[in-house]
Amino acid sequence: MEALLVLTNLPDAASAQALAEHVVSERLAACVNILAPCRSVYRWQGQVETAEEVPLLIKTTAARYPDLEAAIRARHPYELPEIVAVPISRGLPAYLAWLTAETTSPTP
Numbered sequence: 001m002e003a004l005l006v007l008t009n010l011p012d013a014a015s016a017q018a019l020a021e022h023v024v025s026e027r028l029a030a031c032v033n034i035l036a037p038c039r040s041v042y043r044w045q046g047q048v049e050t051a052e053e054v055p056l057l058i059k060t061t062a063a064r065y066p067d068l069e070a071a072i073r074a075r076h077p078y079e080l081p082e083i084v085a086v087p088i089s090r091g092l093p094a095y096l097a098w099l100t101a102e103t104t105s106p107t108p
Contacts, residue, residue: 001100002062003088008072008081009040009053016054019075023058028068030102033057059088064103 006029010016013034020032035055042049060068065085072083088096 003091003096003099004060004062004065004085005088006056006058006060006065006068006072007084007086008056008058008076009038010056011051011053011077013037013054015075015077016056019072020056020058022075023060023068023071026067026071027103027105028064028071029058029060030099031059059099061100061103062087 008019010019016034020029020034023029024032033056035057037052037054040051040053042051058068069083072081
């Protein structure tokens with residue numbers, strides 16, 4: 001199963017925490033790292049903007065990505081959220097197996 005690292009930024013710690021808890025509880029991600037706030041500089045609607053944001057590192061699988069993206073879009077306060085998925089080409093096999101198991105729905 002292909003593992004992915006998904007990046008997004010939220011405007012504050014509370015929205016970052018809420019999104020992280022939702023995607024893990026729904027098995028859309030195995031783990032989310034909530035990083036320290038950072039300063040982002042970007043162009044938006046013709047203007048250079050600066051904002052403090054809270055980055056999230058979301059570990060998931062390619063199979064869960066469509067549902068994860070939909071959940072981020074539904075709960076993200078930005079009009080156009082950053083959602084970037086990077087393939088994980090290598091990793092500790094036991095960790096990648098755990099990631100896959102945690103994003104697979106349990107058998108009833």
